[in-house]
Amino acid sequence: MAESTLSVSLGDLRGEVQRYMGAGRTTPWASLTLGQRGDVMSAVNRGLRQFYSPPPLPGESSSHEWSFLRSSGTVATESPYTTGAVDHTSGTTVTGIGTSWTAGSSWVGRVIKIGSDVREITAVASTTSLTLDRALTTDIADTSDTTPYEIYALVYDLPDDFGGFRGSISFYDGDGYVPLRITNESNMRVLRSQNDIRKGVPEYAALINKTVTSNTTTGQRFQMMVWPIPDAVYSIRYNYSVITNTVMSDSGGNEVVDDDPVPQDTTIPVGGALHGETILASCLTIAEGLIDEFNNPGKMQARYMERLAASINLDRRSNLPDYFGYNGDNSDSRSFDPGRRKQPVTFNNVEYP
Numbered sequence: 001m002a003e004s005t006l007s008v009s010l011g012d013l014r015g016e017v018q019r020y021m022g023a024g025r026t027t028p029w030a031s032l033t034l035g036q037r038g039d040v041m042s043a044v045n046r047g048l049r050q051f052y053s054p055p056p057l058p059g060e061s062s063s064h065e066w067s068f069l070r071s072s073g074t075v076a077t078e079s080p081y082t083t084g085a086v087d088h089t090s091g092t093t094v095t096g097i098g099t100s101w102t103a104g105s106s107w108v109g110r111v112i113k114i115g116s117d118v119r120e121i122t123a124v125a126s127t128t129s130l131t132l133d134r135a136l137t138t139d140i141a142d143t144s145d146t147t148p149y150e151i152y153a154l155v156y157d158l159p160d161d162f163g164g165f166r167g168s169i170s171f172y173d174g175d176g177y178v179p180l181r182i183t184n185e186s187n188m189r190v191l192r193s194q195n196d197i198r199k200g201v202p203e204y205a206a207l208i209n210k211t212v213t214s215n216t217t218t219g220q221r222f223q224m225m226v227w228p229i230p231d232a233v234y235s236i237r238y239n240y241s242v243i244t245n246t247v248m249s250d251s252g253g254n255e256v257v258d259d260d261p262v263p264q265d266t267t268i269p270v271g272g273a274l275h276g277e278t279i280l281a282s283c284l285t286i287a288e289g290l291i292d293e294f295n296n297p298g299k300m301q302a303r304y305m306e307r308l309a310a311s312i313n314l315d316r317r318s319n320l321p322d323y324f325g326y327n328g329d330n331s332d333s334r335s336f337d338p339g340r341r342k343q344p345v346t347f348n349n350v351e352y353p
Contacts, residue, residue, distance in 0.1 A: 003268060008276030010044070010247045011265030013283050017043045020287050029262050039290055041248050047283030048269060052244060054308055064312045067319050068270060069242045070166055077202065077230035078153040085146035086114055087128075091135045096128045097146055103127060111152045111229075113197055114140070121151070152197075152229045155208065158222045163241035169205050169224075172235045180205040180226070180236065191227050199231035244270050274314060278307040 019025035021043070023036050032040070056063050084098030094114070101107065107124045114136060123131040140147050170179040181204050188206045210221040226236070247267045271279055281304040288300040 004273040006273040006276065007268050008273070008280055009265060010263060010267040010269070012276075013044050013047075013247075013269070013280060014040055014263065014265065016280055017283055017287050020284055021291060039287070043283050043287040043290060044248055045246050046286040048244075048247065048279065050286065050304075051271070051275075051279050051282040051308075054312070057305075057309055057312060064315070065166070065241060066271075067315050068272070069163070069244065070239055071161075071242045072237065072239050073159055073162070075156045075158075075224055075236045075238070077156070077226065077232075077234045077236065079230065079232050080199070081151040081153075082148065086140055086149050087146060088142035089114075089136055089140045091139070092122075092132045094130050094132060095142075096130075096149075100127050101130055101151075107151070109155050111154060112149060113152070114147060114149045118197060152199075154192075154227065154229060155223045155225045157210070158207075158224055158240070160221065161243045161245075162222050163243040165207060166239040166241055169236060169238045172237060175235075177201050177234075178203070182206070185225065188225050188227055198228040200228045202226035202230055202234060202236065203228060205236075242270075275311045278304070278311040281307045 014029075015025040017040050018027055018032070018036075021036070021039060023032055023040070029037065052066065052069060054063055083100055084096050087095045087097040089095070094112070101124050103124050103126050105124075107121055107130070110121045112119055112121055112130075112132070117136045119132040119134060119136070121130055122133050125131070165182065168179045169182060171177040180202055183204050183206050185206045185208045188204060191204065204227045206225045208223050208225050210223050212218065212220060224236075224238075247269045248263050249267065269279055281300065285300045285304040288298050292298070
């Protein structure tokens with residue numbers, strides 16, 4: 001499918017920003033000074049971030065979520081792991097026999113049940129050695145006998161570009177399972193602590209932040225926690241908001257840093273021709289602030305807010321249904337049951353009592 005000739009490319013954005021900042025619309029990238037390149041990159045990248053995560057419009061309390069920044073994903077749950085047996089334990093260290101545990105960090109956070117004890121795995125040193133968050137009630141002696149166990153996966157990684165759930169979380173067509181209820185991590189831990197080990201089809205899901213360190217080069221990532229513990233492989237489907245990448249990159253997708261590599265001017269930012277003028281206005285707003293940071297908000301900021309309102313209105317209208325469906329409430333009829341008012345209320349797939 002051919003790209004619209006009205007789409008705004010990186011070359012268009014870069015040229016307009018360069019013109020506005022006095023560097024010349026047609027000046028080649030290699031002819032710009034290091035400082036000019038830095039300003040252009042800043043204006044384009046910050047302008048795109050501002051457009052993709054816009055401020056609330058006047059009179060509105062929340063930011064608009066763009067329909068084109070939406071994708072879908074699938075999480076495949078895992079069955080309980082039972083290969084081999086526990087040979088013995090010593091404090092928080094568990095030694096297996098005939099096991100093939102996955103060494104490294106991928107199993108950290110999983111739950112293991114040995115006898116009546118349920119513990120969380122904090123490290124996996126090898127295929128036969130792992131560490132628990134706390135010792136078992138009674139150590140298992142190193143004898144000829146072995147002890148069965150089960151390892152459960154309740155938490156699953158979400159894509160790197162994940163920016164939040166959009167809508168319900170469900171299973172594949174024809175599976176016959178009820179969509180999962182979205183709750184929070186705190187409530188999930190309450191469910192886990194108040195119930196005995198419960199296995200079955202997942203009924204609840206919670207979005208949790210993946211643990212990161214302050215000196216990491218990787219941004220925040222997210223995970224999905226489910227309950228009850230999956231007793232088999234289930235394919236869970238969800239829609240989510242997408243976190244996009246910069247368009248300031250070369251033909252191989254490598255991000256432009258200072259003067260290396262040369263940006264690929266034909267790259268089209270997400271949003272297409274319909275929102276091209278709004279994207280450009282957002283970039284010029286940032287350029288305006290870089291030129292005169294004491295004269296903001298200026299005329300480009302006002303232009304951007306005008307274009308933003310138009311783009312949001314267009315995005316909303318393009319996703320409206322023809323009608324909202326049949327209104328069969330019957331709350332004003334004689335047969336209305338007052339007890340229905342006592343049912344829980346669900347909003348955005350979150351249940352409230």
